[in-house]
Amino acid sequence: MEQIIADVTLDLEGLMCPMPVVKLAQAIKTVDPGGIVVATATDPGVLADIPSWCKSTGNDLVDMHRDDAKVFHFTVRRA
Amino acid sequence: MTAAVTDPLIAGHTETEESTPEAEKMVLIACSDEMDKAWPVLILGTTGAAYGMDVTIFFTFWGLNLLKKPDAGITGDNWKQKMLAVFNRGSTQHLKLSKMNFAGMGPKMMGDLAKQYNVSSVPELLTLAQDMGVTLWPCGMTMELMGLKTEDLIDGLPDPAGAGSAVALMKESSCNLFI
Numbered sequence: 639m640e641q642i643i644a645d646v647t648l649d650l651e652g653l654m655c656p657m658p659v660v661k662l663a664q665a666i667k668t669v670d671p672g673g674i675v676v677a678t679a680t681d682p683g684v685l686a687d688i689p690s691w692c693k694s695t696g697n698d699l700v701d702m703h704r705d706d707a708k709v710f711h712f713t714v715r716r717a
Numbered sequence: 718m719t720a721a722v723t724d725p726l727i728a729g730h731t732e733t734e735e736s737t738p739e740a741e742k743m744v745l746i747a748c749s750d751e752m753d754k755a756w757p758v759l760i761l762g763t764t765g766a767a768y769g770m771d772v773t774i775f776f777t778f779w780g781l782n783l784l785k786k787p788d789a790g791i792t793g794d795n796w797k798q799k800m801l802a803v804f805n806r807g808s809t810q811h812l813k814l815s816k817m818n819f820a821g822m823g824p825k826m827m828g829d830l831a832k833q834y835n836v837s838s839v840p841e842l843l844t845l846a847q848d849m850g851v852t853l854w855p856c857g858m859t860m861e862l863m864g865l866k867t868e869d870l871i872d873g874l875p876d877p878a879g880a881g882s883a884v885a886l887m888k889e890s891s892c893n894l895f896i
Contacts, residue, residue: 654836656764660845663767694768 642700642713645669648677651709655683659691666697666716674700679710688712740771742890746883747780749896750805752812752824752839755783758896759842765892766849773890774846775883777856781865782807783843784855789869798864805863809840847873854878 646665650658658679665675685702692699698715705711743765747758758774765772776784785792785807793799814823831838837845847853855870857877867874887893 652835654834656760656767657837660763660767660849663769691768 642674642676644676644713645673646675648675650677650679650681650684652680654681655687657681658684659687662688662691662714663695666695666714669716671716673716675714675716677712677714679712680708681710684710684712688714740769741892742886743770743772743892744883744887744890744894745772745774746893746895747774747776747783748778749815750779750782750807750812751815752827753815754896755780755809755812755839756842759839759846761894761896762846762851763842763849766846766851770892772846773852773854773886775854775856775878775886777859779805781856781859781863783809783839784853784870784874785865786869786871787811792866792869793864795864801863809838809843812839854883 646669648661648665650661653661658677658681662675662677665677666673669675688702689699691697692714696717698717700713700715702710702712743762745758745762745765747755749755758780762772762774782805787808787810789807790802791799792802812824813821814827817823828838830836843853853874855865855874855877857879860866860870860877867877
């Protein structure tokens with residue numbers, strides 16, 4: 639897999655709805671098209687909310703996975 | 718579809734900062750000042766803004782209380798309006814629950830739960846909504862009825878509007894909700 643270099647890293651751990659999506663939306667605006675935002679979160683709601691937000695706004699969900707510590711990691715590329 | 722900002726009927730409405738001229742509109746009618754109604758209004762509003770939508774929240778009747786300054790005091794010109802103010806302290810900081818209010822213990826416990834689980838509070842969400850450029854529209858008729866003046870409400874609000882403007886906006890909006 640290609641090396642993904644994050645332009646912006648977001649720590650959303652501990653934040654609950656609506657903050658993960660709100661913070662992601664704010665962060666995406668700060669990177670150029672093609673720019674990468676990498677985030678970690680603990681709210682189980684992100685599993686549904688982040689893909690929905692990406693699909694609706696046309697941004698690219700490059701990766702999303704959960705680690706052994708139950709923390710969600712996701713990578714979004716600005717369209 | 719015409720651009721909302723040039724329409725005199727909805728002149729008080731300005732585009733949400735995060736939206737583009739072609740952005741979908743969302744209108745939320747906030748008719749209640751209870752914590753369990755104010756909360757979803759502001760969560761949906763800020764999330765709509767996060768989706769790049771042009772969001773307007775129209776605060777009417779009891780919902781207008783949410784826009785009162787915390788230190789507005791006894792508002793109103795006549796005794797009926799002043800009594801309304803005594804029983805409706807308003808602002809996002811003194812909210813009741815629609816059930817299980819328990820004379821104020823309910824909201825306090827709900828606030829504690831929110832802190833514990835890191836859920837943003839209603840005052841925080843209102844500030845966030847303003848920062849995200851969500852239009853917070855006060856209902857002019859409610860202001861008159863309850864004797865609320867511009868200086869009794871929080872800063873940064875557009876001119877008050879009425880049902881005529883709200884309906885015009887809702888006709889252009891793809892998502893209208895009454896809470």
